[in-house]
Structure formats: C-alpha cells, structure tokens
Amino acid sequence: MTFSKTPLFSRSEIIGFAVLAVLIFLILPTFLGTFRLNLFGKYLTYAFVAVGLALCWGAGGILSLGQGVFFGLGGYCMAMFLKLEASTPENTSIQSTPGIPDFMDWNQLTELPAWWIPFHSLTFSLIAVVLVPVTFAFFIGVAMFRRRVGGVYFAIITQAFAAILTILIIGQQGYTGGVNGITDLRTLNGWNIRTGEAKEILYYVNGVLLFAVLFVAHFVRKSKLGRILIAMRDQEDRVRFSGYDVASFKIFIFCLGAAFAGIGGAMFTLQVGFMSPTLVGIVPSIEMVIFCAVGGRLSILGAVYGALLVNWAKTSFSESFPELWLFGLGGLFIAVVMLFPNGLAGIWTEQIMPRLSKLWTARARRAPQTHNASTEKRGAV
Amino acid sequence: MFSDYSMSELGAIFAMQGFAGLILFSVFVLMALGLAIIFGQMGVINMAHGEFMILGAYVTYFVSQFFSAYMPALFGSYFFVAMILAFFASGALGLLVEWSIIRHLYKRPLDTLLATWGLSLILQQTYRSVFGAREVGVTIPSWMMGSMPVTDLIEIPVNGIFVMVLAVGISMAVYIMMFRSNWGKQVRAINQNRVMAGAVGINTEWTDRLTFGIGCGVAGVAGSAFTMIGSTGPTSGQLYIVDTFLVVVFGGAGSILGTIASAFSISQAQSIMEFFLSGSMAKVLTLLIVVGILMIRPQGLFSLKLRK
C-alpha cells in the first residue's frame, strides 16, 4: 500500500496557496490605488470569517448564523483601545467630562465604565480580540453541543445571539456608541492609521495574518481532526461510538472559527476606522455564510475568493444599480444552494481541472489514465 | 420603583401591559402558526416567512383602497374579503416557491434556510420596487376604532380585541385542520415516516406542496391582521422572523398548543418587562431567557420523549 507519509501540502495545494499569495501580495497592490486597495483589505477581513465557516460548516456541518457576533466582538475590542487612545483629555477638552470617549459624554456619563479601563492597554486589547470571542463561543458551544443541539436549532439560536448583541449595543449607547458605533479612530500607539501609507501597511499586515489563519485552517483540515469533523457531519453516532467525545470537537472548531472571526473584526476596525452594530447583526452574519458558500463550503482557499468576489460585486453593483443588488444577492443565495453546492471550488475541480488535465494529456499523448479523473460530485449535506 | 404608584394604579398598569402583551401575543401566534406548520411538520426553515406575511398585508392595503374608491358603502366589511384574498395570494406564492425551490432541498435543511433567505431578499426588493419604500397603512373601518372602557383606569382598544379574536379563531382552525382533518393526518404521517406514508398511498409530493402553501397562506392572513395594528413596509417582515422562530422552537416544534403557550409567555414577559426597563433591554432579557431555557431544554417546552 502506498499510504506512507502523506505530506502536509500536496502539489496542487502548494500551487493554490501560491496563486492566492501572488494575487494578494503582488497583483492587487500593483493594480489598485490606495483607496481600492483599502477596500479589498476590508473584503479580506470577511475572508477570516469565511475560512472559519469553511471549517465549522463545510467540514463539521455546524452552521452558525452568528459569526457577526465574533467579528463584532473582535472589532469592538480593537475599537475600544483606539477610541481610548483618541480620547485624550487634550483632544476632548470641549466635553463636559474630558478624557472619556465623546459618545459617553453625549450620553451624560461622567466617568469611564470599569470594564473599559483595561482597554487602555494595547497588549490586553490584542489578547481580548481573540479571547473575548473565543470565551463567548466556548460558553455557547458547551451549552449547545453538550446538550446535542445541532443543525437548524443551532443556526436559529446563534442567529438569536446576533439579534441580542445588536439590540444590546444599540440600546446601551452610553457604553457602546449605539447605532453609530465607535467612530473617529485615529492612532494606534501614536501611529496615524488614517494616512495612505498606514493603510497600505495595514493591508499587508492583514494579508499576512490571513495567511497565518489559512495555514492553521489547512493544518486542522489535514489532521485527523479534520477527518473526524467530516465523519461527524456524515455519521455523528458512529463517531461517538468509536470512542470520541463529539461535543468537544464541535466546541473546539466553533471556538477556532470565533477566533478567526475576531481577528478579522479587529483588522476591519483598523483598516476601515470604525466599528458599528451594522456589522454584528443577523443580516451581516448570514451574508458571511454566503461568502463561504460561494467559495465552496469545504474549501478554505475558496472562502477567500468567495469573500472577495461577493463583496466586490456588492460594491460595484451598489455603486451603479443599487436596487439590483438585493436581487443579485438573493439570487446568489438560491443559485449557490441549488445549482452550485460546491461553489467556486466545485466549479474548479469538477469543470476546469478535468478539462485542463484532458488538454494536458491530449498534448502529452500519453495512454495511461490520469489519477484525478475520478473527481466525483459530492452532494451537499 | 413600585412606591410611586398606588395599588389600584399598579393593578391597572399590569392589566394594560398585560393587554399590550396580548396584542403582541396575537401577532406572534398568527406568525408562528404558519411556521409551526411548515417547520414543525415539514422541518423546513422558511426565512422568507415574514415576506409571505407582508404580501398578505399589501393585499389588505390594496383591497381597502379598492373598497374606499369603488364600494365605500361596504367599506366596513372589506377586511374579511382582504383576509381571504391574502390567504390565497400568499398560499399561491407558497405553492410556487415549494415547486421551484423547496422540494429540491428537503434533505438539506440548512441549505433551505439559505435559499429562503435569498428568497426573502428578492421579495423585499420586489415590494420596494413595486409598492415603494414608504410604509403604508390601511384605514381601519370605523367599527374597529375607539376603545372599550373596562374600569375607570383600564381601557382596551377595539382593534386589539379584534386581532386577538382573529388569532384565537385561526389557531382553532389550524388545530382542527392538523388534528381532525384527513389532510392533517397525512401531514403527520409523512412527518413520522415518509417512505411508509408513500407506500400506503399518500401522495407525499402533493401533500408537501399543499402543506407549505397552507403555512404560507396562514402567514398571509397574519399579515392581513397585522395591518389593523401597524403599518407595512417592504422590510417589516424581517423584524419578527427571529422572534417567531424562537416562539416555535421554544414551544416545541410540531406542537400547536406548545406554540401558542410559548407565544403567550414570551409576549407577556416582554411587555411586562418593557414597562420597567427600556424597550430594548426588555427585548434583550426576554431573548436571553428564552435562549437560556432552550439550552437547558433544547426540545422545547412541549415535546414527547420518543423512542428513536
């Protein structure tokens, strides 16, 4: 048998990663101006969420409709730090209480709430960006998965969490900035994040972090844990009666997805310069699922392309035909479910690759069959 | 916080808030009944349920316009005509949607959820393009205006009572359909064992379509009733969708009585808390309590322990 050492990356996977790296680090920066590049940087922050969903939903079959919650929590942790840095007593001397964020002053708060105080520290904030979403996901995960809540019930309850957090943020505007969110962010440890140069640097930082996340995701997919996830999705009971504590695997992957989303949220805040409840709620959360679905729910690289493509389409459509966009997005939801359940990745492996390889073999005039001829179609679960 | 009020005032407050809760309850019940049929019996998540409801509301609006323009003498009774039309309009759209989308996805519930979300976006934009982005309100017939004094301090609005009566009536109709009619028996049979139901000669395909259609039709009636207490815009349906799903899940999917009981407890909790807290905090607390209870008892309030 030829099952000796399976390498972490197959040849086609190396090519896939390389192509994406060339796109993100060479092609986009070369051809886009600072404004557009910053826009694509914003799209790429959604890719963090989509990659997490490819693990949770694509591999593990756990559909979370509350990823916006984790994206938002990460983003808010970052925004709180930046807001505190921007609200020095000098900058806010016209307020009735100088030294606190402007929206607190407008809401008649006279001192900084205690839970804001640790966000003066950059280290604390950066840890919080990951740890707050993960802790939250952990509690939801333990409560739900230990009790074997899954499928549509899990989806509905995570959606309820997205609704709850949005209402809470909007309702408690004295503490959260309300519906406008936390705006007017300026510097990161004294470094002005609003200059063109800073935006370009942040784009690259974002790209590097995204690749780190992609490598982690790839490692997980390729490990035995990745195969257990797929096994769980297909036959949960069989996995359980093979001696695995199914819930702990679900909790882990849900927390990992939350960590990715939190990092994405923080990068969003840094690149776009604000964080608001419009990125947390039901609508953005379910749109994040479509990024993953368009890319091909199982494919982590596909998730990145999905996020780029859908957001780019959204921007271009909303600029020229705003009323058409909702038709387009709605149609996309239906089409990707009914016609292309494996998304872009599916089109690539089922349509383009076989043709390419046919072309290749025809040219090489070799009689023996190629190995990837049997890429079979997999119905979604 | 109670010291500012006298006992009789407090009683009146609770009664009024309780009544406000009853109106919310009626809305929840009307919306949730359609979902209880579609989700509870068929296991299909229809995220566009709110849009089916709004279609009913628009139908009611146009019927009221038609009556005031051409048959002002009969204006007092337009609502009943509108309700029937709303049922058939939403029901017909439901049949179409089942045929074109849902039936391909019965084995993939999570995908149905995404596809119907897409459908809801398309419907919202359609309403916006066709009926305009502005919210529309109907003219309530004169017999439904005003309020009935119960005591010196307590007054209850007539339209509220009407919506409640409607909610009770439709609940009973759905209950009878589900548990007394032949169709209901077939739906429940399919829910329990699809293959066997097909084998004993039930046309599962047609029953599914009809069930989905009736569920959507009930949503249309809900929308029609909704116009009596609020105005309608293209996105009004989305406001209630999460609450409604929680109502159905909380009640125990598949149980009509459970749905009604859970709609009652959720709406009462919310409206009574609303008086003491801000509206948004009342909502947050209600949702948190519901989600919390669902975590302890995921099968909902009313469901049987079954042999798998």
Added chain:
Amino acid sequence: MTFQERYLLKVEGLTVSFDGFKAVDDLSFYIEPNECRVIIGPNGAGKTTVLDLICGRTRATDGSVTFRDNELLKMREDQIVHAGVGRKFQTPSVYEDLTVFENLEISYPSGYSVFGALAFRRNENVQQRINEIAETIFLEDMLSEKAAFLSHGQKQWLEIGMLLIQDPELLMLDEPVAGMSVAERKKTAELLKRIIQDRSVIVIEHDMGFVEDIATRVNVLHQGKMLSEGSMAHVKADPKVIEVYLGH
C-alpha cells in the same frame, strides 16, 4: 471463580419507558467471557433498544448494567467505548465522504482527544494494523476508494472492521447479515465466526440457521421482557416461544 469474575457483563432489572410505554421491562441477563449470545424476538420486542441501553445511546429509566467493574449506565458513550464495548448499528453507518483507509483510521484507538487528534500521525503501526484489518474484512483492495462506492455488504464489513480495529472485549452486532446477498452472507458468517473467538459478542439476528451456527446461548425477547433463555435447542422447544412465533 467468584460471581464478579465469572461474568463480563451483568444486566440487572434494566427498564426504559418512553412516556409510560415500557420498551424494555425489568430485563436481566449475564454474559460470560468468550460467549456468543444471540438475542432473537419478533419486531418491536426491544432488541435494538437493549443494545442502545448498554452502549449509552438511550438512557435507562431503571436498573443496572455492569461491565467488569464499571456501571455503564452512568457513563458517557465514548467512555463506554473506552471501557471495551463496541457497537455496530443496524443500517451500515460508515463515513461515505472518506476513503476506506480513513474510515478505519478514525477508529484506530489513539488520538481520542481534540489535541490528540491534531497531533495524530500515520505511522508504521497504524499503517500495518489497518492493512491487517482490511484483509480480514475482504477490503484490502479498496483502501483508497471512498466508502460511498462500496456495496451494501461491503459497508457492513467496513463497519465491522471499524469495530475490530478497536479490539473490544464485548462486541454488539445488530443484524450483521441483513440485506446481504447469499454469497456475502456466507462470507460474513465466516468472518463473524473468526472474530467472535477471543471476545464476548451479543448479536441480534433473524436468520435462524445462522443463529444456530454461532450461538452459545439464546435470549428470546417479547414485548420488552425475557421470554426464554438457554441453548438454541432449549429455546426452540419452549412452548412460550412457539406461542409467540407461530401462535396468534
């Protein structure tokens, strides 16, 4: 030999009720090491439910199930597996999206925790053991095929292989030859005879010829209660059993 040592599994007063309906009612039986116990009974007698109760899939209302010194009713499903109880389901449940190799690999008894699974590597031992098992279950040429492409009988074998690789002390098989062709049935009978040698087995089966062939003792269940227990010959002659099977 003490009572403790004589029996591997002790089921005592096992009861489960679903909303008042007692699917299994005050059931007691004892399994010795290396015995092959067959449970028979008409449909709805509660046979599958008994297995579900032992392996933790259904929670018992009352009674006790002791495996060596472990009270199984208090343990989680995966802990019961670790204690040495394996369970095969009635319909073959294999992971269709994974290859035969990967199916067996997931059952390989190592890397059970989240981080253990992340750190798990395919080494020589894993490789060798999987090849060994694959040979036993007649699938040595199918290792790189997706399980979805296997025939019904082959899926049954694969699931049996997934249990074998864990080397359980007690193996519970729910209708292992149901839905198989005559040839597959024969092969499976051979396979089962081979694998039941060094362990205790509980089998649910309808095929009487097959039962006679393998059983050390037979339990007959009827309406959740034990109707008869003993050798096949004893059970066959029991008037109560004849009544239930042939009677009215």
